Each structure stands twice: as structure tokens, then as C-alpha cells.
Amino acid sequence: MSTSKIYLEIVKHLRVMISNNGLKPGDKIPSERDLSERLDVGRSSVREALRALELLGLIETKKGEGTFLRDFRGNQLVQILSTFILQDEKAKRDVFETKYIIEIDCLRLALKRIDRKNIVKLRNWITKIESFEDDEFFYQIILLADNHLFLRIWLILKDYYYSLVQTPPKYKREDYLFLLEALEEKNEELTVAAYWKLRNLSV
Amino acid sequence: MSTSKIYLEIVKHLRVMISNNGLKPGDKIPSERDLSERLDVGRSSVREALRALELLGLIETKKGEGTFLRDFRGNQLVQILSTFILQDEKAKRDVFETKYIIEIDCLRLALKRIDRKNIVKLRNWITKIESFEDDEFFYQIILLADNHLFLRIWLILKDYYYSLVQTPPKYKREDYLFLLEALEEKNEELTVAAYWKLRNLSV
DNA sequence: ATGAAATAGTGGTCAGACCACAATTTTTCT
DNA sequence: AGAAAAATTGTGGTCTGACCACTATTTCAT
Structure with a gap:
């Protein structure tokens, strides 16, 4: 059913997750490895979803720390x-x-x-x-x-x-x-x- | 110089490539493996860049065929x-x-x-x-x-x-x-x- | 207690391996 | 020769495992 585009499914899951947990800008979202395990998908697929959201300015990644929700405004996008x-x-x-x-x-x-x-x-x-x-x-x-x-x-x-x-x-x-x-x-x-x-x- | 974010560098390269070669909507862009080799980066990094552009509606991918430029005037932003x-x-x-x-x-x-x-x-x-x-x-x-x-x-x-x-x-x-x-x-x-x-x- | 060192966790990247699919080429059959 | 079938090639889609660099935490010696 899910058909193609795992990364789009992950984007959807993230939206639901953000909504359900009431996450706000600045909050941390689960790590890539964590998401990969929870959703039972490869880490590379998780990253494809995250990079897309990052380019949109919806999230921000900090090496060594994690991935955070952004108060998004136009950036490089x-x-x-x-x-x-x-x-x-x-x-x-x-x-x-x-x-x-x-x-x-x-x-x-x-x-x-x-x-x-x-x-x-x-x-x-x-x-x-x-x-x-x-x-x-x-x-x-x-x-x-x-x-x-x-x-x-x-x-x-x-x-x-x-x-x-x-x-x-x-x-x-x-x-x-x-x-x-x-x-x-x-x-x-x-x-x-x-x-x-x-x-x-x-x- | 390049600093972090290879995938952003790839996005830039793609922009230049599209501009220089005068690519138009519907045209095919090089394959992921091709880009990976040309830019001397991993294929996963190329994919991260492409997925980001895809979510923006700038490109379209067809399994078994390739990646194509979209008519981005109707961008989904x-x-x-x-x-x-x-x-x-x-x-x-x-x-x-x-x-x-x-x-x-x-x-x-x-x-x-x-x-x-x-x-x-x-x-x-x-x-x-x-x-x-x-x-x-x-x-x-x-x-x-x-x-x-x-x-x-x-x-x-x-x-x-x-x-x-x-x-x-x-x-x-x-x-x-x-x-x-x-x-x-x-x-x-x-x-x-x-x-x-x-x-x-x-x- | 304090500061230094080891450790664990995280994103960034790469390489290689399959799979599914589409187009092309080659082979086979009529 | 022509048409149908099969093999081949090329492509995106995905997963796994491995490093690296960086940060935060914990551990340990002083």
C-alpha cells in the first residue's frame, strides 16, 4: 500500500509525531538512528526526509547534538x-x-x-x-x-x-x-x- | 571552505549545471551514479540533495527512467x-x-x-x-x-x-x-x- | 571539589549491495 | 523478414555497515 517514496512516509510520520507530542520550535526530535529503528526503515531514508525538511527550513541539525524543530522563516530556501x-x-x-x-x-x-x-x-x-x-x-x-x-x-x-x-x-x-x-x-x-x-x- | 553540508553544495552544482546547459522543464538530468562520480561524492549525498529538490517540486523522479526537471512555475512551496x-x-x-x-x-x-x-x-x-x-x-x-x-x-x-x-x-x-x-x-x-x-x- | 580524560551519542559521509522498474538490445520462433 | 519473447542495461529506491567529527556526559586521577 505505502507504495513508493519511503521518505515521504517518514515526513508524514514526523508531522504526526510533532503534532501528537506537541513539539514546539526548539524542541529536539528523535535521532536518525532512533527513527530508523522505530519506523523500521533504513537510516538513509530517514536522512532523505530530514534533509528535505531542512532545506525547507522546518528543522535544524547540529552535528554532535541532534535535530531540532525550527521556527521556520525563509532561509536559503x-x-x-x-x-x-x-x-x-x-x-x-x-x-x-x-x-x-x-x-x-x-x-x-x-x-x-x-x-x-x-x-x-x-x-x-x-x-x-x-x-x-x-x-x-x-x-x-x-x-x-x-x-x-x-x-x-x-x-x-x-x-x-x-x-x-x-x-x-x-x-x-x-x-x-x-x-x-x-x-x-x-x-x-x-x-x-x-x-x-x-x-x-x-x- | 566547503564547510559542512555536502548536499547543499550539490544543490548549488545542480543549479549551475541547469543554468549553464540551459536545461528546461522536462529535460533529464544526469543519473545519481553519474553525479556521484562527477562531483566525487557519495551517492547518498546526491540523493539527499535530490530528495530535497523533489519535495520542493523542482524535479521529478521516475523509477527505471531517471530524474527530470519539472515545470517549477507551479512550485508546491x-x-x-x-x-x-x-x-x-x-x-x-x-x-x-x-x-x-x-x-x-x-x-x-x-x-x-x-x-x-x-x-x-x-x-x-x-x-x-x-x-x-x-x-x-x-x-x-x-x-x-x-x-x-x-x-x-x-x-x-x-x-x-x-x-x-x-x-x-x-x-x-x-x-x-x-x-x-x-x-x-x-x-x-x-x-x-x-x-x-x-x-x-x-x- | 576540580579539571582532565575516556566514553557514549549524534549528525555527516561513503561504499557496496540488493530490489523493482523501464527501455533497449538480442535472441528465438513463426 | 517480421514479430514476439528473453536477456541485458541503466535507473531510482532502499538497506546495511562502516568511518569521521563533533558534543555532551561520565569517569577518574589529582
Whole structure:
């Protein structure tokens, strides 16, 4: 039944194991030899599964210590994928477009769910911190949007984006403040307009 | 220099090889034993690299035949990550929300790029075909939006959506026609409103 | 107690051996 | 000669056993 691809079966088993045992990022998973014995498969098959997950950034291996769950963000994965995928200009345009649109989507969501406390916190952060990064700002926004899928998609898009632009543009601090004001007023139209201004996009 | 992780070195080599030889999707890449010999590494290391690329959907292996490049434009990245992420119940709400929002995004994009010919074609299709499906309609819309990333993301969301709802709701045919009218007028506000009406969503 | 040395556990890699499968080539039969 | 059958070759899939390098733990001498 299992048919081909033992390593894919192992990936499945690992998922179940992680889920059942409630393993979290940073936790250690069983050793390769242990898994090999438990699942009754060769160690090489276990390694094929683990290397695949490692390339995805889902686990991290430390020689002499073991294998650990990662709080995965894009790592080398994106570099690899981007050189494979982002070849034509059309694909690049799609990355930019999609990133922008999803950022606006998350602004709309955040607008509904944000409260004054969040606004104040963000404002303080922007004004106080010497050099703050655009992606850090939108990371906070997307957390406020409270949609895990958008977060994951955005993290990937962000990495694609940075693999495409050599020098990320520097945006004006005041524009972030405009954006926050619009959010505070819960004015959707104004929020979108502020985003366009920030990004120097034409309507 | 090479430092650890032979399999990552092999991934790099493969990228260069593909690039230099101008390999395209469908083309065959050297056999595992061949690569092992050429790069002077063990076959198991080659396999670890290949399995990682396979899980990413970049290559395809056929027993008895060989390993081939895949059409990686439809990479499974999001899908793989999703299957790891979409485990809890909270994620369920996110699937619905994200699917709806992205459909609206694509309506907005389609609105800019659509022309009368497309409208007529869609209208004829809706009115003539006895039973047409909601996802078929939006598939057409998203094609018109002309954004490959959104298409990929939506296709995945659609599958998750249908795995979450037991009986897909049946929408009113007239509401699709309203939507098309709004698109034809290139009225964004009206289009979004028509979408809400179609989906029976409150504002 | 303290620090050094031995030990055990772990990932990293390789080599060799089968198996199952597909394509090709060779042989055999009509 | 032509077609069917059989052997051969090449490939991915898997397992086993063996080292190596590194880390953490334990043991032991001081």
C-alpha cells in the first residue's frame, strides 16, 4: 500500500509525531538512528526526509547534538527557489504586485482588529528607534491582522522580494506615521492611500 | 571552505549545471551514479540533495527512467508549508478569510485588465451552461487577473476550502451576473459589493 | 571539589549491495 | 523478414555497515 517514496512516509510520520507530542520550535526530535529503528526503515531514508525538511527550513541539525524543530522563516530556501523560479520578468512583477496587495489586505484586516494601545506602541517604536526596517513594521501589522496564512505567505513573498531587489528602498518615516493615523481613525480609504504614498505607487 | 553540508553544495552544482546547459522543464538530468562520480561524492549525498529538490517540486523522479526537471512555475512551496501549518482549528477561519480576500483582490486586478470580449464570453458561459461551479468561475477571474502567484495560492486555498466544507454552498446565478455587470462598468466598489452579496457576507 | 580524560551519542559521509522498474538490445520462433 | 519473447542495461529506491567529527556526559586521577 505505502507504495513508493519511503521518505515521504517518514515526513508524514514526523508531522504526526510533532503534532501528537506537541513539539514546539526548539524542541529536539528523535535521532536518525532512533527513527530508523522505530519506523523500521533504513537510516538513509530517514536522512532523505530530514534533509528535505531542512532545506525547507522546518528543522535544524547540529552535528554532535541532534535535530531540532525550527521556527521556520525563509532561509536559503528562497535563494534556491528564486533562482529556479524567478527567471522571467513577468514572475518578478507578480512578486511585487502580490506583496503589495497582501500588505494592503493585512492593513485592512488590522484596521478592524487594532486598538489604541497597539497604535501607541507602534508609534513609539517608529519614532524612537533609530533605524527601523520596513519589513519589521509590516510584520507587526500582519501580526495584528491575525491571519496565519497571510503571515506565512507574506514571509515567503518578503524573501522573494529581497532576493530580487539589490538595495531595498528607504521609505519616509513620516509616511509610516500617516499610515498609523489613518489606521487609528479606522479610515480604510485613507489607509490605502497612505500605503500608496509610502510606496510611491501611482493609483 | 566547503564547510559542512555536502548536499547543499550539490544543490548549488545542480543549479549551475541547469543554468549553464540551459536545461528546461522536462529535460533529464544526469543519473545519481553519474553525479556521484562527477562531483566525487557519495551517492547518498546526491540523493539527499535530490530528495530535497523533489519535495520542493523542482524535479521529478521516475523509477527505471531517471530524474527530470519539472515545470517549477507551479512550485508546491506554499502547499508544503501549509500542510505543516494547517493543523489547528484557528487555521480554519484563516482559510476562509484568506480565500475570500484573495478572490476580491483578483476581482480588482481583473477589473483593470478585463475587456468586453471577456465579459461577453463569461456571461454566455454562465447563462448557457446548465450547472457551472463556483470555482470554475473564479478560476476564470483569476486567469484574467493575470498573476501567477495569486493563481497558485488560490488553487491551494480552494483545495483546503473544499476539504473543510462538507457541502459547498450553492450560489445564485443572478449574483454572478451582477458581478459581471459591475466588472463591465469597471466599478470597483460595486464589484466588491456584488462579491459580498454573492457570498452572503455581511459588511 | 576540580579539571582532565575516556566514553557514549549524534549528525555527516561513503561504499557496496540488493530490489523493482523501464527501455533497449538480442535472441528465438513463426 | 517480421514479430514476439528473453536477456541485458541503466535507473531510482532502499538497506546495511562502516568511518569521521563533533558534543555532551561520565569517569577518574589529582
